[in-house]
Amino acid sequence: MTEIARPQSKLGEKLSETRDKIVDMGHLASETAQEKYHEFKDRASEKYEDGKEKLQDLEATFEQKVRASPVKSVLIAAGVGLVVGYLWRRS
Secondary structure (H helix, E strand, O other), X not given: OXXXXXXXXXXXXXXXXXXXXXXXXXXHHHHXXXXXXXHHHHHHHHHHHHHHHHHXXXXXXXXXXXXXXXXXXXXXXXXXXXXXXXXXXXX
């Protein structure tokens, strides 16, 4: 090998190594992003299910209270309706 060919060969090797490292980093970044996406998706699904269960519990509790005292519930609903109607009309 000539003196000029040796540095060019080393430069080519270094460029090839650098390219391979960049490709590997790209794959690693892609895998990490996919893992984080799936973690976020799983946590969001869990939170959604928790919220859904809490809402169902609240609905059942509300229904029990209305069934326990229907007259009181109707009067409360009418009062709230009057207040909302009054506030809406003032706007």
